[in-house]
Amino acid sequence: MDIRQVAKRAGVSTATVSRTINNHQQVRPGTARRVWRAIEELKYFPNTQARSLVSGRSRMVGLIVSDITNPFFPELVKGFEDAASRQGYEVLLSNTEYDSTRMATGVRRMLERKVDAVAIMTSEMDGSLTQQLAHRDIPMVFLDVGKVDKHVSNIRIDYALGIAQAVGHLLELGHRRIAFISGPDDLKSARIRRLAFLKAMKERGVAGDQSSIETGNHRIDGGFNAMNRILDGGWRPTAVLCSNDLTAIGGLRAIRQHGLRVPDDISVVGFDDIALAEFTEPPLTTVRLPRREMAGKAFEALLASLGDTSRMGVEYSIAPELIVRESTAKAND
Numbered sequence: 001m002d003i004r005q006v007a008k009r010a011g012v013s014t015a016t017v018s019r020t021i022n023n024h025q026q027v028r029p030g031t032a033r034r035v036w037r038a039i040e041e042l043k044y045f046p047n048t049q050a051r052s053l054v055s056g057r058s059r060m061v062g063l064i065v066s067d068i069t070n071p072f073f074p075e076l077v078k079g080f081e082d083a084a085s086r087q088g089y090e091v092l093l094s095n096t097e098y099d100s101t102r103m104a105t106g107v108r109r110m111l112e113r114k115v116d117a118v119a120i121m122t123s124e125m126d127g128s129l130t131q132q133l134a135h136r137d138i139p140m141v142f143l144d145v146g147k148v149d150k151h152v153s154n155i156r157i158d159y160a161l162g163i164a165q166a167v168g169h170l171l172e173l174g175h176r177r178i179a180f181i182s183g184p185d186d187l188k189s190a191r192i193r194r195l196a197f198l199k200a201m202k203e204r205g206v207a208g209d210q211s212s213i214e215t216g217n218h219r220i221d222g223g224f225n226a227m228n229r230i231l232d233g234g235w236r237p238t239a240v241l242c243s244n245d246l247t248a249i250g251g252l253r254a255i256r257q258h259g260l261r262v263p264d265d266i267s268v269v270g271f272d273d274i275a276l277a278e279f280t281e282p283p284l285t286t287v288r289l290p291r292r293e294m295a296g297k298a299f300e301a302l303l304a305s306l307g308d309t310s311r312m313g314v315e316y317s318i319a320p321e322l323i324v325r326e327s328t329a330k331a332n333d
Helices: 003-010 014-021 029-041 048-055 072-086 100-112 127-135 159-172 188-203 220-232 245-257 275-279 291-307
Strands: 060-065 090-095 117-121 140-143 152-157 178-182 213-215 239-242 267-269 286-288 315-318 321-323
Touching: 003 014, 003 029, 014 029, 060 072, 060 100, 072 090, 072 117, 072 291, 090 100, 100 127, 117 291, 127 140, 140 291, 152 291, 159 178, 159 188, 159 239, 159 267, 159 286, 159 321, 178 188, 178 220, 178 245, 188 213, 213 220, 220 239, 220 245, 239 245, 245 267, 245 275, 291 315
Parallel strands: 060 090, 060 117, 117 140, 140 152, 152 315, 178 213, 178 239, 239 267
Antiparallel strands: 286 321
């Protein structure tokens, strides 16, 4: 089966079939429907490699994430893939595990597969690797760590706003001894959240210093261990704000194992609002990051640059939103 038989069945030229497959705007809607009907009837599968050679485009975009086991990222991947699919693009996924070697491997695979653009949805970035993409004029969009340039865009999360909302919520409930479990120090987003916590506490005239902060790893075990260190120390908080939801889930377990109750003894707030947060016990109060909006904006930025690789990129700002559930309550002392 080849393109000539599709053209014959649809009553059009092979050029029209090719333009239809490549979503060319010059094809009339009625003609396009006829071509796609012929493709379906003949069970024809276009040769993507041949299409790439002819068009110079692979119709494939790369997506790099940090930790596919963190529910935050699958939800982001799904939103990105949905947006790409609607425009006829495939997604080549790479998971870095916060490892620069794995990131290098992922970038190399994308260069070998000749992706048209790359979304780097991680908090870590290797300048030499992204330079390889820029050298080939491959449009890029970053999560927080990008600097807007020619065909380079950035999705900026207003972490300070989200943290301020969470701190304000706890203060309204009467909490004054508030601890914070941070993410790894080498992640920019984790550093931003930690500084935002200290700033929010200071602006509201509440004591908050490095002694009230423990460091986790953005995973459940890191949250569990960090919460144990807090509870085993001499300073007992009435509330704990966590750098992400997995950290908070680990914290919930540590609190329970110490014979304490949430929120009666300690209130807990997460960050991200992963799907699981609604189903913890108790349901987790958290700061929602709209993954579908983030993914849509990321693909939108890449698509615009694909249309004109000489254009300047853009920066999108994403505003978090506090979601109050049952893991927070009034301070009991």
